[in-house]
Amino acid sequence: MFRMKVYRYLISILLIMLSISLLANPEGDKAPDPADTRVVQSLFREALVSGEAYKLLDHLCNKIGHRLSGSEGAEKAVQWTKKVMEDYGFDNVFLQEVMVPHWERGGKEVVQVMSAGKTMDLSVLAIGGSEPTPAQGLSAEVLEVQYLDDLDELGEAGVKGKIVFFNRKFDHSNFGGGGGYGGAVDQRVRGASRAAKYGAIGVVIRSVTSAFDDHPHTGTLVYNDSLPRIPAAALGFQSADRLTEVLKEEPKAKLYMHISSKWHPDALSHNVVGELKGSEFPDEIILVGGHLDSWDVGQGAHDDGSGCMQSIAVLHTFQKLGIKPKRTIRAVMFMNEENGVRGGQKYADLAGENKENHILAIESDAGGFSPRGFGVSAPDAVLDKFRSWLPHFDRNTILFFSRGGGGVDIGPLHRDHGVPMVGLSTDTQRLFDYHHAPNDVFEAVNRRELELGTGAMAALIYLVDKYGM
Amino acid sequence: MFRMKVYRYLISILLIMLSISLLANPEGDKAPDPADTRVVQSLFREALVSGEAYKLLDHLCNKIGHRLSGSEGAEKAVQWTKKVMEDYGFDNVFLQEVMVPHWERGGKEVVQVMSAGKTMDLSVLAIGGSEPTPAQGLSAEVLEVQYLDDLDELGEAGVKGKIVFFNRKFDHSNFGGGGGYGGAVDQRVRGASRAAKYGAIGVVIRSVTSAFDDHPHTGTLVYNDSLPRIPAAALGFQSADRLTEVLKEEPKAKLYMHISSKWHPDALSHNVVGELKGSEFPDEIILVGGHLDSWDVGQGAHDDGSGCMQSIAVLHTFQKLGIKPKRTIRAVMFMNEENGVRGGQKYADLAGENKENHILAIESDAGGFSPRGFGVSAPDAVLDKFRSWLPHFDRNTILFFSRGGGGVDIGPLHRDHGVPMVGLSTDTQRLFDYHHAPNDVFEAVNRRELELGTGAMAALIYLVDKYGM
Numbered sequence: 062m063f064r065m066k067v068y069r070y071l072i073s074i075l076l077i078m079l080s081i082s083l084l085a086n087p088e089g090d091k092a093p094d095p096a097d098t099r100v101v102q103s104l105f106r107e108a109l110v111s112g113e114a115y116k117l118l119d120h121l122c123n124k125i126g127h128r129l130s131g132s133e134g135a136e137k138a139v140q141w142t143k144k145v146m147e148d149y150g151f152d153n154v155f156l157q158e159v160m161v162p163h164w165e166r167g168g169k170e171v172v173q174v175m176s177a178g179k180t181m182d183l184s185v186l187a188i189g190g191s192e193p194t195p196a197q198g199l200s201a202e203v204l205e206v207q208y209l210d211d212l213d214e215l216g217e218a219g220v221k222g223k224i225v226f227f228n229r230k231f232d233h234s235n236f237g238g239g240g241g242y243g244g245a246v247d248q249r250v251r252g253a254s255r256a257a258k259y260g261a262i263g264v265v266i267r268s269v270t271s272a273f274d275d276h277p278h279t280g281t282l283v284y285n286d287s288l289p290r291i292p293a294a295a296l297g298f299q300s301a302d303r304l305t306e307v308l309k310e311e312p313k314a315k316l317y318m319h320i321s322s323k324w325h326p327d328a329l330s331h332n333v334v335g336e337l338k339g340s341e342f343p344d345e346i347i348l349v350g351g352h353l354d355s356w357d358v359g360q361g362a363h364d365d366g367s368g369c370m371q372s373i374a375v376l377h378t379f380q381k382l383g384i385k386p387k388r389t390i391r392a393v394m395f396m397n398e399e400n401g402v403r404g405g406q407k408y409a410d411l412a413g414e415n416k417e418n419h420i421l422a423i424e425s426d427a428g429g430f431s432p433r434g435f436g437v438s439a440p441d442a443v444l445d446k447f448r449s450w451l452p453h454f455d456r457n458t459i460l461f462f463s464r465g466g467g468g469v470d471i472g473p474l475h476r477d478h479g480v481p482m483v484g485l486s487t488d489t490q491r492l493f494d495y496h497h498a499p500n501d502v503f504e505a506v507n508r509r510e511l512e513l514g515t516g517a518m519a520a521l522i523y524l525v526d527k528y529g530m
Numbered sequence: 531m532f533r534m535k536v537y538r539y540l541i542s543i544l545l546i547m548l549s550i551s552l553l554a555n556p557e558g559d560k561a562p563d564p565a566d567t568r569v570v571q572s573l574f575r576e577a578l579v580s581g582e583a584y585k586l587l588d589h590l591c592n593k594i595g596h597r598l599s600g601s602e603g604a605e606k607a608v609q610w611t612k613k614v615m616e617d618y619g620f621d622n623v624f625l626q627e628v629m630v631p632h633w634e635r636g637g638k639e640v641v642q643v644m645s646a647g648k649t650m651d652l653s654v655l656a657i658g659g660s661e662p663t664p665a666q667g668l669s670a671e672v673l674e675v676q677y678l679d680d681l682d683e684l685g686e687a688g689v690k691g692k693i694v695f696f697n698r699k700f701d702h703s704n705f706g707g708g709g710g711y712g713g714a715v716d717q718r719v720r721g722a723s724r725a726a727k728y729g730a731i732g733v734v735i736r737s738v739t740s741a742f743d744d745h746p747h748t749g750t751l752v753y754n755d756s757l758p759r760i761p762a763a764a765l766g767f768q769s770a771d772r773l774t775e776v777l778k779e780e781p782k783a784k785l786y787m788h789i790s791s792k793w794h795p796d797a798l799s800h801n802v803v804g805e806l807k808g809s810e811f812p813d814e815i816i817l818v819g820g821h822l823d824s825w826d827v828g829q830g831a832h833d834d835g836s837g838c839m840q841s842i843a844v845l846h847t848f849q850k851l852g853i854k855p856k857r858t859i860r861a862v863m864f865m866n867e868e869n870g871v872r873g874g875q876k877y878a879d880l881a882g883e884n885k886e887n888h889i890l891a892i893e894s895d896a897g898g899f900s901p902r903g904f905g906v907s908a909p910d911a912v913l914d915k916f917r918s919w920l921p922h923f924d925r926n927t928i929l930f931f932s933r934g935g936g937g938v939d940i941g942p943l944h945r946d947h948g949v950p951m952v953g954l955s956t957d958t959q960r961l962f963d964y965h966h967a968p969n970d971v972f973e974a975v976n977r978r979e980l981e982l983g984t985g986a987m988a989a990l991i992y993l994v995d996k997y998g999m
Contacts, residue, residue: 106703233978234575236926271978431957433902434925456903457705457958460929488900488957489926490978509702509740509959 093452100384100523101453105516107378114367114374114515115508117145118429121370122360122503129189129357130397131163131328138353139331142369142394146335149377151392153338156331159407161397163328164190166357167321171198172265172294176307176314183304184297185265186277187320188249189356189400189497192290194263198319199224199292201262205308209247209255221260224316227252228267228305231493238271238489242496245269246280253293254285263318264293267301271493275299278498279356281400292320330396332404337376339388345529346389347522348422348480349375352398352405352470359501363492367429367506368485369394371515378519386526388420395470398426402469409473419480420530423518424468428495429511430487434459435521436466439481443530450524459517461486481530483521485514562921569853569992570922574985576847583836583843583984584977586614587898590839591829591972598658598826599866600632600797607822608800611838611863615804618846620861622807625800628876630866632797633659635826636790640667641734641763645776645783652773653766654734655746656789657718658825658869661759663732667788668693668761670731674777678716678724690729693785696721697736697774700962707740707958711965714738715749722762723754732787733762736770740962744768747967748825750869761789799823799865801873806845808857814998815858816991817891817949818844821867821874821939828970832961836898836975837954838863840984847988855995857889864939867895871938878942888949889999892987893937897964898980899956903928904990905935908950912999919993928986930955950999952990954983 108114125141128134139156146154172185204219205226206212212220227248231241248266256264268278275297284290296304307314333353339345351368355361372392379386396404412419423435437444447462454460467475467482475482488510495501577583594610597603608625615623641654673692675681681689696717700710717735725733737747744766753759765773776783802822808814820837824830841861848855865873881888892904906913916931923929936944936951944951957979964970 102705105705109702109705112702233578233581236571236574236578236924236982238978273977431900431959433929455705456930456932460902461925463925488979490900490982491976494976507960507963508742509707510957513705513959 093450097524098453101520102455103382104378104519104523105455105458105513107382108374108512108515108519109509111381112508112512113377114370115511117370117373118362118366118506118511119503121366122362127355127357127359127361128353129164130161130330130354130400131325132357135330135354135396139333139396142333142353142373146373146392149380151335151337151376154335156333157407157411159330159332159396159404160327161330161403162401163325164400165323165325167193167323170294171317171319172296173317174304174307174314175317176311181303183300184275184277185294185300186279186358187322188282188293188295189279190282191253191293191320191322193322194292194318194320198317199263200315200317202313203308203316204261205305209251212255212259215259217259220256223261224263224265224318225252225256225261226265226304228301230267231269231271233271238493241271242269242493249280249295250283253282253291254288257288257291261291263291265316265318266293266295268295268297269493270298270498273298276498276500278496279358280497292318294318294320332396332408333394334391335373335376336389336391337379337386340385341387343389344418346391346417346419347525348391348393348419348471349518349522350393350395350470351425352396353394354397354399356399356497358499360503362501362503362506363428363495364497364501365398365426367511367514368425371425371511371518374515375519375522378515384523388526390522390526398469402473405470406473409477412474413478419474419478421483421525422471422474422480423483423485423521424471425485425514425518426468426470427485427487427489428492429506429514430489430491431510432459432485432487432514432517434461434463434486436463436484436486438465438467438475443481453520458513485518487514562919566993567922570989571924572851573847573988573992574924574927574982576851577843577981577984577988578978580850581977581981582846583839584980586839586842587831587835587975587980588972590835591831596824596826596828596830597822598633599630599799599823599869600794601826604799604823604865608802608865611802611822611842615842615861618849620804620806620845623804625802626876626880628799628801628865628873629796630799630872631870632794633869634792634794636662636792639763640786640788641765642786643773643776643783644786645780650772650776652769653744653746654763654769655748655827656791657751657762657764658748659751660722660762660789660791662789662791663761663787667786668732669784669786671782672773672777672785674774678720681724681728684728686728689725692730693732693734693787694721694725694730695734695773697770699736700738700740702740707962710740711738711962718749718764719752722751722760723757726757726760730760732760734785734787735762735764737764737766738962739767739965739967742767745967745969747965748827749966761787763787763789801865801877802863803860804842804845805858805860806848806855809854810856812858813887815860815886815888816994817860817862817888817940818987818991819862819864819939820894821865822863823866823868825868825966827968829972831970831972831975832897832964833966833970834867834895836980836983837894840894840980840987843984844988844991847984853992857995859991859995867938871942874939875942878946881943882947888943888947890952890994891940891943891949892952892954892990893940894954894983894987895937895939896954896956896958897961898975898983899958899960900979901928901954901983901986902957903930903932903955905932905953905955907934907936907944907952912950922989927982954987956983
């Protein structure tokens with residue numbers, strides 16, 4: 062009987078210890094394998110030391126330059142990235158045809174404010190997709206507003222025949238850059254049609270930027286098909302300040318704007334795909350990518366030359382370290398993220414037609430800045446598994462896996478086929494100083510920051526390849 | 531008897547549940563107070579929106595410039611920061627006298643390599659504290675080595691009469707910038723005396739830098755008193771490449787170097803202190819600081835104008851949000867971190883003499899980059915308490931409290947008086963591109979990154995002020 066009690070006690074204690082250990086560590090308390098930590102860290106080291114993505118980015122930016130869908134630059138970038146991956150000896154390199162929108166800016170835009178008999182030039186870029194002004198330009202009084210909804214109150218009586226000036230600033234009180242951008246970008250995307258609804262003849266906006274300089278920032282707009290398509294342009298931050306100053310003195314000051322943009326028929330372009338074939342499960346695909354197109358100013362260095370060059374470098378890093386993946390690792394340069402997402406949709410459609418099995422898609426499209434973590438759109442069990450890998454990462458590299466995230470180009474794959482998707486989260490404080498602007502050039506990218514992103518994606522792919530999803 | 535058993539069981543279950551909860555959460559599972567989260571986040575928002583530290587840094591860099599101990603710039607910076615804190619209406623602003631080393635670079639240094647009858651100028655700065663060359667300069671054959679220990683093997687036979695060229699590169703395989711710096715900086719600090727030991731007449735080094743450009747990076751050297759003090763200079767990365775190329779072709783190529791630096795007697799300078807007096811525990815001091823001196827090139831923007839301006843802005847942010855601290859919050863601009871740490875030592879000595887009770891000292895001297903965490907040199911209980919505050923911080927701000935860290939200037943306070951110390955850990959990937967070099971200027975600092983550092987320190991101080999240590 063006494064022995065019986067002792068057994069019972071021992072069993073309870075065992076059960077207790079088990080539940081304590083489970084509660085204390087919901088992952089089941091599996092210590093991270095030091096061998097994995099060594100590989101993870103060697104992937105980062107190789108990226109930092111070789112600077113492969115940085116060298117590629119130098120070529121893409123300085124030898125090819127910007128590359129809007131349908132442009133000569135985009136075509137050059139397609140052919141060159143294909144050749145780069147072939148020269149690296151990837152197992153399989155191919156193009157996917159995709160028809161893309163083709164818009165051209167035309168000559169340099171002009172926006173001038175006429176005040177006190179003097180004409181002042183403002184720093185400006187047409188918003189991507191804008192209709193041109195008449196050949197002689199157009200001029201009208203300016204209506205300055207902060208919010209799209211302000212127009213609903215003013216109505217046709219206040220808006221008709223005018224050029225609407227959306228002047229709302231990027232809100233710096235957000236902790237990442239994204240919140241400030243998201244809070245102001247409606248002016249660029251939907252401002253023109255909202256103004257056209259009440260009879261405006263043109264739109265200018267304060268550029269959506271975290272900087273206080275005078276670089277204008279372009280980006281896409283969306284016209285409402287049932288309304289007149291009026292021309293729209295973005296002013297540099299300082300130019301917007303100058304315009305608002307003039308309007309305080311002279312509320313009836315006139316603005317002149319001239320845009321000579323042109324819409325062409327859709328053009329043939331391509332996604333570029335390169336892969337390392339898996340040795341054990343070649344049909345399980347892990348995708349890493351970015352978008353190859355950029356806006357038609359600057360060099361598209363952060364947006365998104367960085368993500369593309371990192372993706373190629375991830376596969377090359379595996380090659381250099383002699384890591385033979387069990388699953389197929391695929392680098393994808395998507396075409397047309399900026400004004401259509403046609404490449405991302407086409408890729409997802411083909412994946413469906415070909416019954417491809419993507420177990421994970423990762424995108425880097427938050428600039429070539431230091432990584433901080435990954436955003437994960439996947440079931441909780443996946444997020445838990447990823448989090449159990451955090452101990453492999455040095456604190457200068459990856460510090461979190463957060464819920465939600467991914468990328469515009471891999472969005473269709475996630476939405477249409479349920480593929481788990483992950484976005485590289487970077488330190489985005491500087492992103493919106495450069496985003497869609499003439500200063501998004503190679504020199505704005507730091508080599509070490511860029512390469513830590515390469516290492517981070519290589520590391521996550523290594524672990525997913527080894528352990529599956 | 532049965533009831534007795536039931537009680538025993540119930541008690542065991544209670545004990546088990548208690549231990550489970552303690553094991554699962556060593557902090558005791560206190561949920562973070564949402565009111566604290568709101569204050570923490572409002573401190574960040576205020577810093578981001580007002581850009582106070584950034585405005586101050588603009589003045590310090592562009593109106594005052596660099597400020598080596600004993601220089602006119604240092605004196606101006608002392609007087610100006612004192613006035614800034616007075617103008618903000620801090621409760622108490624004062625100077626602490628401190629005698630500092632006074633070294634001057636003199637005219638622009640020259641280092642030339644003579645090869646194939648031609649003379650090539652190299653990009654160079656004397657290492658801080660270097661003795662001058664003779665007025666006519668000196669020239670000699672060059673001995674290129676990688677490690678200080680290489681000289682021990684070569685001995686006097688290989689070294690005597692030569693100029694030693696330490697050519698070891700910054701190791702990029704480290705995840706933070708600090709490791710690469712730490713692994714190469716012995717060439718700058720101890721290279722001259724090690725070379726002098728074997729009869730060298732001068733030293734040049736490859737600058738300790740993460741960049742691949744041609745900015746030379748200065749910094750301090752330490753002469754061994756028992757050995758001749760020979761002149762020493764740092765070459766830009768590309769200049770070091772050029773020199774090593776020449777030496778491959780012409781091992782006997784001669785180097786000419788000319789430095790006209792001068793040591794003056796110690797000069798009177800000051801630490802600058804400003805404080806907000808505590809309402810409940812005025813004798814408990816929380817210190818936040820950086821060093822006001824910089825090297826004598828560029829503008830000392832990251833190193834460490836940033837830390838100083840953030841520290842003043844922390845106190846001003848409390849003022850603007852109407853937060854009345856219970857404890858005394860003190861901003862300290864330390865003098866002479868770069869070549870003596872006299873200000874840090876003097877501050878600690880005075881704290882001892884005046885029996886001041888510092889409960890915590892925080893230093894920002896890792897550049898005005900995005901914060902990632904805090905390094906903490908304090909008992910485990912303090913580290914645990916700080917970690918329990920992590921839920922207050924957005925993931926774009928502070929992600930960890932790590933063991934170890936602090937700052938050079940608050941080191942004496944920690945060492946001599948046991949004051950817990952904390953260093954702001956930043957994203958240091960770009961730090962050693964600018965460190966001690968002519969390109970460490972205002973434009974190299976990003977406003978949002980700098981201000982997140984202000985917010986981070988304000989937030990930690992707010993929590994320490996509220997809950998004590």
